[in-house]
Amino acid sequence: MLDFVGGQWLAVVLAPLVARSLALGLMRFAVRWNLIDHPGHRKVHDHPTPLVGGLAIFLTLLALQAAAGHVPFQSWSLILALVLVTAIGVADDAHELSHRAKFITQVMGAAVIVSGTSVWVTHMGDLAGLGVVELGKWSMLVTIISFVGVMNAINMIDGLDGLSGCVSLVPILLMAYLAAAGNAPGLLFELLLFAGAILGFLSLNLRLCGRPKALVFMGDTGGMVIGMLLAWYSTKLAGAPGSIIQPITAVWLLAVPLLDMGSVMLLRLHQRKSPFHADQQHMHHLLLMAGYSVNQVVAIMAGFSLFFGVVAIAAEHNGVPEAVMFVTFLGLWGAYVAGLKHPKVMQAMARCIVPPLAGRASSAASAGAAKKD
Secondary structure, eight states, rough: OOOOHHHHHHHHHHHHHHHHHHHHOOOOOOTTTTEEEETTOOOOOOSEEEOOOOHHHHHHHHHHHHHOOOOOOHHHHHHHHHHHHHHHHHHHHHOOOHHHHHHHHHHHHHHHHHHHHHHHOOOOOOSSSSSSOGGGGGGHHHHHHHHHHHHHHHHHHHOOOOHHHHHHHHHHHHHHHHHHHTTTTHHOOOOOHHHHHHHHHHHSOOOOOOSSOOOOOOOHHHHHHHHHHHHHHHHHHHSTTTTTSHHHHHHHHHHHHHHHHHHHHHHHHTTTTOOOOOOSSSHHHHHHTTTTOOHHHHHHHHHHHHHHHHHHHHHHHTTOOOOHHHHHHHHHHHHHHHHSHHHHHHHHHHHSOOOOSSSSHHHHHTOOOOOOO
């Protein structure tokens, strides 16, 4: 189950250090490359911050997989797609590209993957209790939509110091557990390496040991790279019949970013705004305004991510019908939308369940990496 060669174990152990070192090194070039997030309209951080965390994560994964003698990501098509979204991410972090340009690049990246690999979403599982829904000729389109959706979900939830990294780290570790349980050592190695790279980034992005602000942000580069890889590994775990888990379980593993993206975009459409219109209707913004500190918000949302993931894995292991999990997820989505639509009610309920440990003024004033969305 854990039969790694020595180089792979060493790569996993070194991943946090390599990612941290690369981020620190790239910070020296951030000003020259214009990879700096400056305070401004809709942004709650009050200091210029380098946007090199995502680039450091990508370079760490590429370098350590190659150094360990592991075919990088087991697919040159995936590498090409990652290079493509990394390039557009860096360009966006430097010059703030249009949503259309980023969306087109995301679609192109996903299309490169489905055209060059067999990692496709081929079925939806038994969502209605009437049998497995096979996608057939729609498989390619659904796979592309899935990849683009997860990339945008991770990008959109990246609004506070440590939030996107922690909300991504939880499902990665749960996927690693599933890979170990499913006796897939190659997949396990890649996921542990991925987790290590994010841990290295978080050591500079989280507010640790009294540090009042993040030293580095992941930027759109990080959101797209992490989102693409989360979609890739989710599809490998659940995309085909006989996979380690069912598709609805993979959806639950990514519940927090997917629910947030789906709810916010639905509200924007209801308000006759573009679904990509930047605002502060995300759950993490509302929790901040309810009086929670940045670290509390991160802990709450990462905790929910862990809870949803564990519930989904336990449900599948205990034979809970996929249709039940699907309907329950739709119910969660409805509750999430209602919470965002009625923020005062949601904030009052949250304060009753988990009282804030910091005053509203201090939490709002110290809030971190609110990005362009």
